[in-house]
Amino acid sequence: MPPSPLHAHLIPADCPPSGHTHAWRVRLPEGADTVRLSHLLDTAVAPWWPEATARPTLWSEPVPAAAGSTIADRRLRAELHRPLGTGQAPLRVVLLAYADGRADLILVAHRGFLDAASLRHVADVLLDRAPAERHAPPASARLAPADAELRKAWSVAEFAGRVEWAAGDSSAGDRTGVVRQALRDTAADTSGGALAVATGLVLGRYENQDTPVVGALTGHPGRPADALGPDAGTLLALDLSGARSTAELLREAAHTLTATWCDRQTYADLVAESGGRVLAGVLDPVAHPADGPTETYLPCQTAPFPLTVMVRRRTDGEPELEIHHRLADVDEAAARQFARHLARSLEQLSADAQETAPEDIDLLGDEDRDALVALGRPARPLEWQPQRIDEVFAHRAAERPEAIALSCEDHSLTYAELNNRADRFAGALHNLGVRPGERVGVCLDRSLDLVVTMLAVLKADAVYVPMDPAYPADRLAYTAEDAGLRLVVTALEDFPAGQARTIHPEELAAGTAMAAPAPGRGNEQAAYVIYTSGSTGRPKGVVVPHRNVVALLGATREDFGLCPDDTWTLFHSAAFDFSVWEIWGPLLTGARLVVVPYWVSRSPQDFRALLRDERVTVLNQTPSAFAQLVEADRQHEPDLAVRLVVFGGEPLDARGLRDWFDRYPERRCRLVNMFGITETTVHVTAQTVGRKEALSGSRSVGPALPGWYLYVLDERQRPVPLNVPGEIYVGGEGVALEYLGRPELTAERFVTDPFTGGRMYRSGDKGRLRPDGRLEHLGRLDTQVKLRGFRIELDEIRNVLLDDPTVTAAAVVLGSADAGDAAAARLDAYVVLAGGDTAAVRRRAAKVLPEYMLPATVTALPALPLTANGKLDARRLPAPAAGAPAAVAAPSAQPSPDSTEASGTGLAAALVEVWQDVLGVPVGPDDNFFELGGNSLYAVRLAAAMNERNLPPMPMRELYLNPTVNRLAAVLAPGDQA
Incomplete structure (x- = not known):
């Protein structure tokens, strides 16, 4: 079938005009007969395109320099890269005549007009190397006007957004870089199908996609070899799930690339299935020959895809990869790495390895692999002495017996007093039958005795199991049973003990003064068990030995300057592993620990007052809790003594720290972002966060800690x-x-x-x-959701919301107005605002996020609900704000010229009714269907409902291009607008 005019625009519609343009240059050693060249252009070439707008003309320009000189080469490069101007013919013919008598013939064409082979054919005719009768475009391939509206609509679905594995330069504009990579295996398959499969394999690994989509621009497979015509194009969705071998992928790709044109709907479907990310495309190597001493082919003035891949032949005939990359999306280092891994993949797709599974293709060579393994190791070794926690504490108590170790409200204990009280508790535990290695439950509010009891359990050579008294009774009962607890120290009168015995801390204090026997277990034995949430909802206990905690202090003491002069706070629940750092950090370095009562931890204003009054120097916070503290601090003079803030427990968005740096500069207070896991003893990495990181929104958590x-x-x-x-x-x-x-x-x-x-x-x-x-x-890894075929990272949407200067905190969840209706599934956003309104927040997000990622609702809250550990508590988020989201201005939603008439009766009135029935919200004549909550599933229902009511048929294309009642009515029934 003849190609659709839209196929001239299968190059991603969001690429710059120069991305649609390529060029061919032929050196004429003896100069050119301008008169003969003009005659052939007018009589042999131009008649092929009778439309006046498509007829090329010859431009001739003298260059006052010899061919090959700096001036001549600069002029040649400029001409090769000069795009076709608006309104110009889609083929430009230029002759550069040099001072030494030589000349360059340059052809610049739109790919939708002439492909690479056609450019060569035109050059052959103009240079009398072939008769005009041999080459002519088939009648069906004449250039048709661009469907600008559909191109614009598709551009929304095309690749948009940040390439996470590359450092794009937002100021690069249309500039394109080029990298080349030799193919070491000369037997490698460099056909278009192999190149597309290899590109998909690398892209799938980089983007974590089972079905990466790769674009392909090829010569038209059904056109005679000597005929002129445009590039063909298609998309290949590669199945990397393991259901296909590489041989099958190669066969399928080869078939697709040699098949006839894909139709418009197939293309649109593939874009939708790809999640809107057409990141890479290949140019058919058969259609793009090697440069020679007298001929040069420029495959693209700027990259049509963010990554545009082709295989070229070097002057020695050997193949090499050539990648044109948009610098706005992909930096040179990332493009070189992609090229290196693409070359390895292409080399492994040789004939004797084609029956392997896609996952067997290894992107990395030994050198790359060794470098990556070494990169994750710290620059300096851990210098420490493995010991037990209570053993290290005993040394600190002996060094500073009269120094205050522990404070809570109006009470405090010196190191000697804390040591003695813990000894008394340990002796009482031993008398109660606690034996080495036994697990002892500790279910106490934050208090002096919480810390005393934990230390006492360790001194008794037992293992403490912390539990939060605020936890539901069922969870406490489960923990006690799962841990096999025989004894639980608690002040709760109704602790669900089951088979365990409960004892009050005061009963331990009233016991014998005799200390427990010296511990016999080594530092490699368990010190505590902390229960964490399980993916199945069943908590699991993590068993951590003494030595891990001591190692953590050894890895951080020097870098953080931890010393006896510091004052720390115990802010978090003992059942949250952040508390391990908060408790043993100060007590193993001789510092003072201030216990923060629960009610103070819930009030940012009261907590700030405690920090000021106690002159706290080391503060540990989840980012969510710290955001509330920052807000409270703004209402006072910056008079806190905090010198070090350690973030942990959840990801930090550094952008929210800019106001803190205005009040507490980096030289006064150091902020450190630490990534950690309960199973790896609180912290793993450390990244100092300065104003630079805050301005850039860095997500770095730093390198690994020593050890x-x-x-x-x-x-x-x-x-x-x-x-x-x-x-x-x-x-x-x-x-x-x-x-x-x-x-x-x-x-x-x-x-x-x-x-x-x-x-x-x-x-x-x-x-x-x-x-x-x-x-x-x-x-x-499990924060990814799937919505109507799109895989979406909720954190990505959250980051966009946090970019808004009026948003101080944000959360995004997958919700639904009707759990049983797939079309009702939606993204709900919750924000804490420092000003403005949710409509403005959504308008700004709409400028950044593709439509399928735009939250359906944005709800303002005074604060995000937090768990006892200071993390977001999604279960306590309220129902989203009622009503449709505020409308977002979009170019496609401009009222039609006849909007006043169309909003009256007739078809427009009927459309209002059916839209309201389908969407379930009030509809105005100029409201945008998609901004009212419409999506692809609702669009299908809309078409069916219109058919049931005997309304005019509605092509999906028209709804996407005319998403308001007025505009759709004007298109579907131009004569019935009233």
Whole structure:
């Protein structure tokens, strides 16, 4: 069938005009006969395109310099890269005549008008190398006017957004870089199909996609070899799930690239299935020959795809990869890495390896792999002496017996008093039958006795199991049973003990003054068990030995300047592992620990007053809790003594720290972002956050701590390329012993390090390694949701909302107005505002997010609900704000010239009724269907409802191009607008 005019625009519609343009240059050693050239152009070439707007003319220009000189080469490059102007013919013919008698003939054409082979054919005719009769465009391939509206609509669905594994330059504009990579295996298949499959394999690994979509621009497969015509184009959705072998992928790709034109709907469907990310495209190597001494082919003035891949032949005839990359999306280093991995993939797609599975293709060579393994290791070793926690505390107590160790409200204990009271408690525990290695429950509010009891359990050579008294009774009962607790120290009168005995701290204090026997277990034995949430809803106990905590202090003491002069706070629940750092950090370094009562921790104003009055110097906070403290601090003079703030527990968005730096400059207060996991002993990495990181919105959590190390691996535990997201694995001194009583889960998550043979923990967190060894934490692997076929990272939407200067906190969840209706599924956003309104927030987000990622509702809250650990409590988010979201201005939603008439009766009135029935919200004549909550599923229902009411048929294209009642009515029934 003849090609649709739209196929001239299969190049991504959001690329600059120069992305549609390529050029051919022929050197004429003896100069050119301008008269003959003009005659052939007018009599042989121009008649091929009778339309006046398509007829090319000859431009001739003398260059006052010899061919090959700097001036001549600069003029040649400028002409090759000069795009076609608006309203110009889609073929430009230029002759540059040099001072030494030589000349260059340059042809610049739109790909939708002439492909690479056609450019050569035109050059052959103009230079009398072939008769005009041999080459002519088929009648069906004449250039048709561009469908600008549909191109504009498709541009919304095309690749949009940040390439996470590359450092794009937002100021680069249309500039394109070019990188080349030799193909070492000369037997590698360099056909278009192999190139597309190899590109998809690399793209799938980089983007974590099972079905990456690759664009392809090729010569028209059904056109005679000598005929002129435009490029063909299609999209290939590659199945990398394992259901296809590489041989099958190659066969399918080859078939697709040699098939006839894809129709418009197929293209639109593929774009939709790809999640709107057409990031890479290939140019058919058969259609793009090598440069020679007298001929040069420029495949694109600027890259039509963010990554545009082709194979060229060097002057020695050997193939090499050539990647044109948009600098706004992909930097040179990332493009070079992509090219290197693409070359390895292409080389492995040789004939003798085609029956392998796609996942067997290894992107990394030994050198790359060794470098990545080394990159996740700290620059300096851990200098420490493995010891028990209580042993180190005893040394501090002996050094500073009269110094205040612990304070809570009006009470305090010196190091000697804390040591003696803990000894008394330990003796009482021993008398109650607690034996070495036994687990003892500790369910106390934050208080002096909470810390005393924990230390006493360790002195009794037992293992403490912290529980929060605010937890539901069922959870407390489950923990006590799962941990096999025989004894629980608690002040709760109704603790659901089950088989366990409960005892009040005062009963321990009233016991014998005799200390427990000296501990006999080593530092490698368990010190505590902290229960964390499980993916199935069943909490699991993490068993951590003494030595891990001591190692953590050894890894941070010097860098953080931890010393006896510091004052810390215990802000978090003892059942949250952040408290391990808060409690033992000060007590193992001789500092003072101020216990923050629960009611003070819930009031940012009261907590700030405590920080001021107690002259706290070391503060540990989740980012969510710290945001509330920052807001409270704004109402006072900046008089806090805090010198170090450590963030942990959840991802930090550094952009929210800018106001803090205005009040507490970096020289006065150091902020450190630490990534950690309960199973790896609180912290793994450390990143100092300064104003620079705050302004850039850095997500870096820094390099591994001394003694710890990390990898970013794929599902086969292979290192992923630099900057590419993967799963974070942690090894070293912080790895916990096990999940209590869960051998299968322990074996699944605590795995053998394939590079050292030691143990490492599989975190379930997503991250990427930067070239300097810093880790970027990208959230949980399970925060990805799927909505109407699109895979969406909720954190990405949250980050866009936080970019709004009026938003101080944000959360995004997948919600639904009707759990049983797939069309009702939606994204709901919750924001805390410092000014403005939710309509403005959504309008700004609409400028950044593609439509399918735009929250359907934006609800303002005075504060985000937090758990006892200071993290977002999604269960306590209220129902979204009622009503349709505020309208967002969009170019496609401008009223039609006849809007006043169309909003009356007739078809427009009927459309208002059917839209309201389908969407369930009030509809105005100029409201945008998609901004009212419409989506592709609702669009299908709308068409069906219109058919049931005998209204005119509605092509989907028309709804997308005319998404208001007035405009749609004017298109569907131009004569019935009243």
